[in-house]
Amino acid sequence: MSGYILKKEDFGKFIESLKEEYEIFAPVKKKTYFVFGKVDSAEEIAFEFINTEYSPTNLFFPKKEVLFDYNNTKINNKKEDITRVIFGIRPCDVHALIIMDTLFLEANFEDTYYRKKRENTLLISLKCNSAGENCFCESMGTDKLERGYDLMFCEQGGSYVVDIGSQRGQKLINELFKSTDEECIKELHCNKKLDMQKVNQLEQFAEHEGWKKESEACLSCAACTITCPTCGCFDVVDVPNLNMAAGKRLRVNTSCQLKNFSEVAGGHVFRETRDKRFKHRIYHKLVYFKKQFDTFMCVGCGRCITNCPAGIDMVSIINSLK
């Protein structure tokens, strides 16, 4: 598709033009880190981030979500129709959404809540200027993005070169944009590299004694799964009002790293030991999901490494498997 160019000085006006129709979510700075938040003006948007602490995929499968309100046996699951634009989502995180589509939009098992948010949200991706120390998207093949975005911004000097990814994206183009033949290519290289040959052999290492050793430091704190853009496991819980007749049914994010995750009625826990839970996360990402949906469930964003209080790095663990 033909490209456009937007001058940085017009960026504020562009955001204003979006505001008429959309709620805007973009990276914002919190003390020492960045997260996606709702913004009202371009000034609030941060650009100097590598990636955000929490993933913007939370905007599609939130940490906490009301499935419905109930009053006795009356159920209300009407949601207001909010149309949103996410500005500044990194290519790896768009890949994370493409991956989660295979799960949440699977035929016959479709998740209505996820679909609605996917349909109501436009993605304006922003290419990375440099790779972070824990990024390994290059190994996962998620550094490049060919589809899944509505617009793709790429910073070039005093402007953004803008690529159109969809008809919805095309409609956002207004008089502030000038067409251009210019291309904006960022050649990024990650220092961290995951040995994909090892990944493809992971099944042979299923009974490896290394998992016990490597998981010794793990605190089962779930920071890795909470920040991972493709971790969407949840509990279903009811929150009744005081009168018990009415209330809400929620789904709340949970983690396979917690012991009670695999507990069944009567109290038996299937993944009782830490190494089993530890291995389950890594194998779900790199073995099981691949078998189920023919794609890895990891985009190499490195959040699980950056945020682990025990300094656990799955890349170096896998690379050193022997």
Add this chain to the structure above:
Amino acid sequence: MHHELPCWNRYGQHNKFIKMKNLYVPEFVEIDKVVKETKDIITMGFRHPMRALPGQFIEVSLLGIGEAPFGVASYREGYIEFTVRNVGNLTRALQSRKKGDKIGVRGPFGNGFPMTDFVNNDLIIIGGGTGVAPVRSVIIYAEKHRNQFGEVHLFFGFRSPEEFLYKKDLENWKRKFQFNITIDKPHRGWKGNVGFLNQLVEKSRLNNTRKIVIICGPPIMIEVCAASLQKLGFNNDQIFVSLERLMQCGLGKCGHCMINDKYVCRDGPVFRYDKTINLKD
């Protein structure tokens, strides 16, 4: 958004279409009957437009308390029964519900036993404790399609005679099928078998020709019964089991019932035993 969803099973003849707009929202049904089975186990029945297949499960809700999966214990057009042991908040609350009260249900979910693949075989049906609930649906199926199967051997294990489920059915099946029952420990007045189910299976001296085995019960029971069957010359691919996990959403999303690359709710709960050997956490 209304989606036409096929019933989640692989049997053409039952493949009715149901309309659901949101797979997380339960429908409300009226409890039609409550049978007290033992001091802490009841069986509930309700009318439902769909016939659940043997081995499928439903998600039952009491709003404000929660939702949990239950194996379907019946096989009947327009009607579903399930059995509840009092083990937690939801199951305790269910025990106090009466005929005419409303409960929320979703499903039926899961693959169920591939009964049509078992045609022309003898059936060996083994159930222990509340594992007898899902096998009840299989036995009723076999009763209704009696001419499709050869001999039907039933093996039941309970802790004690007080723990027997479906007492009326047991009497009926005793007359119709090769019937075996055992209790764990000697009990006053009990003159029948004592000992674990697998010992009973081993004693039967059954051979493996044209036979299909169905086992439901706690994981350890499945394991020892399968080992005993192997001693009798059975192959693991003749054995079908129903696995137990916490299926929360029933849709392969919440992650709780995952074992390796399988979701028990969506790919199971019924698995051929040889395929579960590598399903280790």
